[in-house]
Amino acid sequence: MKFSLRQLSYVRAAARHRSIATAAKQLSISQSSIWAAIDSFESSFSIRLFVRQPSKGLVLTPTGKTLLERIEYLLQQAETLDAELLGISAQVRGELHIGCFAPIAPLTLPSILQGMTVRYPDLRIQVLEGDLPFVNSLLDAGTVDVILSYDLGLPSGVLFEKLGQARPHAIFASDHPLASQDRISLRDLGSEPMILLDLPESRTYFDLLFKIAEMSPNIIYRTGSYETVRSFVSAGLGFSILNLRPQIDHAYTGKQVACVPFAEALPMPSIGVGLRPNDYPSPALKEFVRECRRFFTPERCNRLFVT
Incomplete structure (x- = not known):
């Protein structure tokens, strides 16, 4: 083998910092050791890794960029193997x-x-x-x-x-007339006041559900907080649609909420x-x-x- 892992680590440090002086300081070695590693690697394989530009420091050549990816991967593999040999608790x-x-x-x-x-x-x-x-x-x-x-x-x-x-479900105050249903259709909720979890992507997802159900929701409150949604629902301000169920059925208000699955098959993240x-x-x-x-x-x- 014409190179060592230590030599490769010197080359990697020089490429990362684009500076021999900075790489040497980071590795606590002399600048001449970095230069020697680069020169040895280049001469061994008749390639050029870097171009020395006074204004920009070390600049990788196209060949150098390609090889650096391989060097990074090889050193990561070696470092991981070293850690694994020390045992899982140490790594x-x-x-x-x-x-x-x-x-x-x-x-x-x-x-x-x-x-x-x-x-x-x-x-x-x-x-x-x-x-x-x-x-x-x-x-x-x-x-x-x-x-x-x-x-x-x-x-x-x-x-x-x-x-x-994460299958979507409807959430109601525990004393809501629909809270005791085994299942409910989203289409049946068009006239119910709704509290929307108004977050990016979440909003787009809920819009998709409404389009599938061919309904226009009666949104009266919007909030970006999951627990605010649950608290508003528990206070009887409206229903909502969520995808996660906490371990407890109480909201921050101290009042209970009820989760009811939808009867129809709806997209789920x-x-x-x-x-x-x-x-x-x-x-x-x-x-x-x-x-x-x-x-x-x-x-x-x-x-x-x-x-």
């Missing part, structure tokens, strides 16, 4: 950045992350919540490593693993985890995905989704 460490659709987070993440924080004390987890476009943009920009969300409006190429089907294409998942990310799979058991889905 799940560092940082994990999670994006989550806000209504999903309180119903899922506490249980998913509870065990991880106990088993892996050296793992630091950051959770960012928001509406669907915001969460999708976090993944697309590389701000988070993974998202737990719906498969609505996903960026192109995202690898999405479905873990459950999938809930799952989304990853960027071409990313090599870290051990911490792999463990998070495994925990998500463990969470979404058939029994849990039967409680979380109204069927």
